[in-house]
Amino acid sequence: MKQINIYTDGACSGNQNDTNIGGWGCILEYGEHRKELFGGELDTTNNRMELLALITAFGALKETGLSIRVFSDSAYLVDCFNKKWHENWQRNGWKTSAKKPVENQDLWMTLLRETAKHQVRFYRIKGHLNLKGPKKMLDDAYQDFVKVNGAFTRDEFLYVAQQNIRADALANEFIRAHRQTLAGADAEDADLRKRPPAILFDLDGTLWDSAKQVAESWNIALEDYPDITFRFTTKKVRQSMGRVLEEIAAMWFPEMSKERRESIIHHAADVELEYLKTHPGKLFPAARKTLSELSKHYELYIVSNCQLGYIEGFFEGTGLQKYFIDFECAGRTGKPKADNILLVMERNSLDRCLYVGDTQKDCDAADGAGIPFVHAAFGFGQIDRTVPRLETFGELPEFAAAFFGSEA
Numbered sequence: 001m002k003q004i005n006i007y008t009d010g011a012c013s014g015n016q017n018d019t020n021i022g023g024w025g026c027i028l029e030y031g032e033h034r035k036e037l038f039g040g041e042l043d044t045t046n047n048r049m050e051l052l053a054l055i056t057a058f059g060a061l062k063e064t065g066l067s068i069r070v071f072s073d074s075a076y077l078v079d080c081f082n083k084k085w086h087e088n089w090q091r092n093g094w095k096t097s098a099k100k101p102v103e104n105q106d107l108w109m110t111l112l113r114e115t116a117k118h119q120v121r122f123y124r125i126k127g128h129l130n131l132k133g134p135k136k137m138l139d140d141a142y143q144d145f146v147k148v149n150g151a152f153t154r155d156e157f158l159y160v161a162q163q164n165i166r167a168d169a170l171a172n173e174f175i176r177a178h179r180q181t182l183a184g185a186d187a188e189d190a191d192l193r194k195r196p197p198a199i200l201f202d203l204d205g206t207l208w209d210s211a212k213q214v215a216e217s218w219n220i221a222l223e224d225y226p227d228i229t230f231r232f233t234t235k236k237v238r239q240s241m242g243r244v245l246e247e248i249a250a251m252w253f254p255e256m257s258k259e260r261r262e263s264i265i266h267h268a269a270d271v272e273l274e275y276l277k278t279h280p281g282k283l284f285p286a287a288r289k290t291l292s293e294l295s296k297h298y299e300l301y302i303v304s305n306c307q308l309g310y311i312e313g314f315f316e317g318t319g320l321q322k323y324f325i326d327f328e329c330a331g332r333t334g335k336p337k338a339d340n341i342l343l344v345m346e347r348n349s350l351d352r353c354l355y356v357g358d359t360q361k362d363c364d365a366a367d368g369a370g371i372p373f374v375h376a377a378f379g380f381g382q383i384d385r386t387v388p389r390l391e392t393f394g395e396l397p398e399f400a401a402a403f404f405g406s407e408a
């Protein structure tokens with residue numbers, strides 16, 4: 001079984017203010033291989049950043065059934081798993097012992113689904129250690145670490161502490177960059193038009209069609225439930241596109257309890273991610289060539305209502321990640337699409353934007369985020385009002401040139 005080490009940290013400046021800035025950082029290690037990731041968002045909390053750091057790390061994994069060690073300085077994260085807080089929350093209908101709703105339930109539910117795919121152990125390290133400080137201070141910190149986490153050598157402890165410091169630096173990178181953006185806002189305004197405009201894409205029905213493969217994978221998953229005779233078709237999957245998993249479960253299994261139908265659809269989603277690795281969806285005609293052309297003139301992003309790991313699977317199966325700067329999904333943040341569009345805009349300081357999608361929900365999300373929308377009419381859905389439309393993917397460069405040119 002492969003052994004993966006994950007180091008995470010979260011940070012938040014102005015944690016109690018409406019205008020705060022949060023950041024997260026994570027490091028993944030497998031043998032000599034190492035990956036560092038960071039990001040953040042506005043109007044958030046430190047605890048939310050701690051959870052998003054680990055969710056992002058899980059999203060970067062390409063396999064299930066791994067042995068994972070998670071090192072964090074967050075008691076909020078580590079104690080929840082080591083002290084089984086989540087079991088009490090679930091028994092109480094996601095209420096605390098004080099009968100109040102559990103904060104960040106959306107992120108906790110995502111983490112529980114991700115940890116269920118692996119063998120995960122959690123270790124807590126004291127944050128912000130001064131590794132050049134007095135020897136006695138480090139001796140005491142080491143003893144505390146061993147007391148809480150079990151047998152580790154001093155060198156192992158020092159290495160974990162170094163990675164925690166690095167994860168903290170990554171978590172603060174988004175905050176630092178955002179502050180620089182604010183400090184230089186006046187100067188940047190003068191150069192704003194020099195930055196390329198941004199095109200944000202939906203995924204299913206806009207960049208590719210994976211409905212046939214998704215239907216096949218979901219039906220494989222349903223074989224694990226002998227009492228369920230329902231089976232998906234390509235048409236039914238296309239009717240589901242644009243919805244989050246919980247909405248899809250309610251759409252096709254309305255007679256079931258909420259808990260059971262969501263358990264089934266999340267199992268289907270896990271099977272889907274593995275299936276798509278060897279049975280990828282089909283790109284729309286000219287998509288690869290068009291994205292290559294667009295990337296020379298625009299910044300490209302993806303915002304989808306898909307589950308965690310789906311966009312990464314799309315990149316892995318198509319090799320198109322090189323054309324995209326950033327992406328976001330409901331499975332990672334637990335937020336609706338309009339909020340995720342705004343999140344991508346905020347963390348990348350986007351101003352001139354266009355959202356390309358194929359369903360009514362895509363159009364509504366663009367409206368909610370306050371950005372223009374163009375309908376990928378070659379996709380799966382219809383729009384209830386007159387909007388600009390593309391009959392083929394290859395029409396997008398000409399449309400974008402006219403659209404953003406008219407803004408100048």
